[in-house]
Amino acid sequence: MKTDFNSDSESSACRLSEIRPGSECEVMGVDLGDAAGRRMLDLGFLPGTRVQVLRRAPLGDPSLYALRGFQLCLREADSRHVRVTRKASKEPSR
């Protein structure tokens, strides 16, 4: 799979879909292999963007995220294209 915007491979690096609700992370890069990856970029998941994971749907998927001042729901299948590092939440999740 073609990987763009590659940055360092920290040990705390993981997928957006793996971040627990209530915690925060920072986008490292996006896997641009297919339509979903490109769409993540269009939606503003760009390196350096802070993302909060707000909640999961009752059945476990999709999840609600907050970034750049707006919120949206993504399925696990799409959000795993976003590579992130975990960040300590500075403020209680909004």
Next chain:
Amino acid sequence: MSESDFQTQRTAPLRLALIGSPNSGKTTVFNALTGLRARVGNYPGVTVERREGTLRLKSRTAKIIDLPGTYSLDPVSPDEAVVGQVLAGEIPDTPAPEAIVIVADACSLERSMLLVGQILNLGLPTCLVVTMIDELRARKGQLDLERLSAALGIPVTGVIGHRGIGLAALREQLASPETWSSPPVMPPTDQIERAAWADSILQHVVEKRPGTHTVTDWVDRIVLHPVWGVALFGFVMVTFFQLIFSWATPAMDLIDLGVSAASDLSRTLLPAGFLADFVADGLIAGVGSVVIFLPQIVLLFSLLYLLEDVGYMARAAFVVDRAMARVGLEGRAFVALLSSYACAVPGIMATRTVPSPRDRLVTILVAPLMTCSARLPVYTLLVAAFVPARDVFGPIGLQGLVMLALYLVAPLSATAVAAVLRKTVLQGEPMPFVLELPSYRIPGLRLWLSQIWGSAFAFLKRAGTIILLTSMLLWVLLTFPQTTPPSGLSPDEAASYALEHSAAGQAGKAIEPLIAPLGFDWKIGVGLLASLAAREVIVATLAQIYSASDPDASLRTAIRADIRPETGKPLFDPPTVAALLTFFVFALLCTSTLATMARETNSWRWPAFAFGYLLVLAWVAAWGVRQIFIALD
């Protein structure tokens, strides 16, 4: 009128394109600008709806094209590529726009800026409309639109679309794209640099980011709760379904009464004969078969738009998406399928909430499998006549169990068919699923009423005419050629004789070899042909064939007594009854549904496909069930 005014009047209308991401309020702005006079069609080759409206401005008229909602000009599917093709003038009969109007939601402006950057690079005169200014204020956000305009170098107008605020200024603006300022420097084309460009502009413009909507935050704790959220979802859907079913029934009964009163009246007013028959049974019954759908359509869309405008529909999709994803559909398709349990016509119309054209098409194609209320009279007749009324488990009777099974087969077969369609006819990389949860709001009454009226009007105009014509055509086929029945027949027997010798009767005999493997004879064949008008019509048609004076008790007795001449055994033996029930589970015997499908997909290709695949499925399933029953006998 001055000379120059006269010239602008004569020039061709200004061509504008409206572009924005889904949920940006683009459609609200489009409707507010053009009224409900949009011309709807299809882009060639894809199932994307093409909406164009006429906008009367002070000095000139403009044609405004409402492009499908998009997050980016880089398409991820052929459906999305349409936006770029329209802007480049690559679509036949759709000349490239002279100016672009971008619509962005004030609360998610940061995301829309990436799209704004892409569009500015096209170099066309562009202006930006920022919607939902009221919600931004409610969420304590602050945005300096003048500075935004200065930073982008293009005109920016703030509007509150659903209240019509700011639209006068926007109209003024749209009249003269020649005077719009253009950006002094083009935004960068690289995605990362574009994001930096957007951030630097937003830093000067966003005085305060919108906070969370307090009420929304509070309500969502319950609405999206793992337990309460699911319970509420179930409650809302059951109520929704119940209301469509039970509230529509009195109105539909009233329409039925009105139609038969009107047809009786026409018989008393007109001299007996062909004209009276045509007016009473063809024309008035045909109009009735259109109007009968209105209670369900109006009720469904009242509830649907109410839930949508309040903000619940997106939450419902969020809650149910996982379950729908299993069969290759998405959360927003759920309501359409549920509505199809009442009637596929409003159900198919409700698929408009599904943004991906391919998902929407799959939903439309499986909607007719849901057990609509028109199947109920058919099931009731056959079950009451042929399924023994004995108890199986305590008070639970066999008849009830058979009815339950018939209702349960529907969602099972629909999910199976959806999965198959996804892998065959409508295959392709699944579209990324993006859903936004709008803040809860008190819906505007005017917008709500105009949405309901829009749906009802669209049905009457596009589907209604086709339904009226086909039901009149079926009446002609069931009536002509007229033959003189032999003397000495009772009126019921004469009616039966006339039907047997009509074009439809002959057609029933002609298709007999095709349906004989299912155990059906020509009489059932005529019933099936007549049921194309509406499934329940088979009951009345069988009543006419069997010279039964009422379609209830005496029809039941008559079909029980019918003997197959070749074997001397009952025509309706258990294998045949099971096959007929199965046939009705699958077959798309409903021209209203076909007409609605044609209207919603803007082509006859998909209704033809749906009719064909469901007919094959119905035949094969009915044959299989019959074989099983014969083997068990």
